[in-house]
Amino acid sequence: MIRSQRPTPGKPPLSGKPKYSLRDTLLSYGFLAPALILLAVFTFYPLAYGSYLGFTEYGGARFGQGLPPKWTGLDNFRTLMADPLFLKSLLNSVKYLIIVPILQLASLAVAVLVNKNLPGMAFFRAAYYVPVVTSISLAAVMWDWVYNKDGTLNWALGAVHLVSKNQMFGWLNNEYTAFWAVMLVTFWRGFGYYMVLYLAGLQGIPAELEEAAVLDGASSWKRFWSITVPMMKPTILLCSLLSTIAALRVLEEVLVLTNGGPLNSTYTALMYVYSKAFQGFDFNYGLASAAGLVVAAVALLLSAVNFRLFRDSSGDGA
């Protein structure tokens, strides 16, 4: 049992930090230890070592000959800044952030809809979640059929006379459409996940608040903006944060659908990291780690922006 100095009823709370006995402290750390050890081994150490590698030369030849990483300072970062492919990939990843507000608004809106207690709503909740658990390889085959020159999308557009047969093209083969086509797949895959998180948040809002607002004659739009959104701020922050980081780290869809093409229009920063770290025996862990650090820095910066935008003004939230 953890014993601490607690305020006694009838007395004002004690100021300053509560004092814990040595036994309590040791016991607390003892409970934390298993998780901390796992985190240290599988998260903190790889993170620290990966960051260190970003400042070294460590690739196929050194590795193959059993030589340790060689400290090169900022050389890898200079190489990155001089590589047009990296700059383009970083720009594409930042451009990919366009999906964040669209995905969040859509999943919040649908969460509000499926939160209603209507018959058959469980089916919709499950249906929207199916893409989240669909394997990316299967999704790739399916979306390839959709986007193909002779695929479903062109067929549908042709059926409503929006495009003629000789105007049709493969949506993933065109430098102007491939990026958006891949983004739609990300939307399709992520939508259900965020919807479930929002649904959980919505179900945590006390029903009395809604009822009181209804009695006061508030419209559903007013209730949404004045009750739902403020109460959901912590969930919105979480989802926006996760979605921002996921957008910056998008890789799977790109790998299986376009491999970064055409003309590198879908080549993302993580694709760059992946290709440098895992390109056969000529891998370059140093450069890949440096690129990873740049992506992490951008993610941290954007996370700070998210916190600023969605911080719960009451101070109790996330």
Added chain:
Amino acid sequence: MSKKIAARLLTLGLSLALGTAAAQSPVEVQFWTWYLSPKFDNYIKSTISDFEKANPGISVKWFDKQDSMVQDFISSVNLGSAPDVVNLNIDETAKAAQNGFLRNVDSLTPMASLKSTFYAQPLANFTLGGKVYAYPWYGWLNEGVLLYNPDLMKKAGLTRAPRSMTELLGMAKTIKDKTGAYAWVPALKDPNTASFLGYFYSDGLPIYDAGGKAAFNTAAHAALLQQYVTLFKGGYIPEDAVRKEAFQVATELYPQNKVAMIVGGPQALTRIKDSNPTLYAKTVVTEAPLGKARVQTGGSMGLVVPTASKHPVEAAKLAAFFTSNASQIAFAKVVPVVPTTSAAQRDPLFKRASGGDPIANATSLVGASGRYINPGFKAPGNSDDLYKNLNDNIEAALLGKKTAQAALDDTVTYWNANMKK
């Protein structure tokens, strides 16, 4: 007898027993193949079983690696549990050898023996700086055979198959205009390869100059690329050929009657047989059209022995067994691969078949052609970066962002500035 003597005798007895057991316990050799399971499990398992019977002191632990082959290889070396025999292709073998991951196999098997077992060119494909880094295994020819849909050819008004690449390029427009089907799917930019360089080699155009610098940007090179660009822009080559491997696109479209011909290895027939048996039965197999140099291009797998292998001698035995003529012929009976052993050219399996099954015809046409297995150019040390640059430039030319000449000029400049020999 005192207790001391008894204890010593007991110790001696135990040591002898343990020593004998240790001597008798077989050496375990770890063998990694690449994308061969589950389709060829029976063949691999039975060959391993034959090997173990012939070598009672060695047991084989087999793993089939797929996407993660190279990463797993690197990790296992790092963890001190490197495999002993690994299946790699020519490009990866070159990179692994240059980076010090591989043992030269001519230090394990005499060079004379290697030379007498394998054709010269397939052995040369795995030779760097005078050292051989792999036992050549099963191969394929990029041109290999030509297989075609006779109904589509007839509909296009063509009476015979093309005999040269020039004829094939000339037929592309006719076939598409008259049938709606593509003539064939060229390997414009197969992912992670430099497939277009193969077309230069086929036409006798150099890839490197005498000093080893990239030199594929002459007017003749650009003119050849321009022919493909013109066909692509005209809609005579499937769009997907810029995004996917040509073999994949061809084997998807051919069974749907959307492609009239496939130039390539007979392995395409196995897929067609599965997806459209009626068309498979009608498919005609004939000799592949060749470029102006009248040479074939192709590649093969090899079996390498990592530097970190703890049992190189036993590994060499296993690799030699799998790549022996008998084992490669047995494999060619399962799937139409091209053996890299010189004795294969005399094997009755590859005697010319007449009529009948398309796969048997194709196998007989290419099976004994292992001597022609040649990628056409040596992979540079940092092939991934350079191939990506080449493919990006080929794509830019196909999509009209650069002229063919500018695309090749840019590639050659990049290669010569960044190439690691």
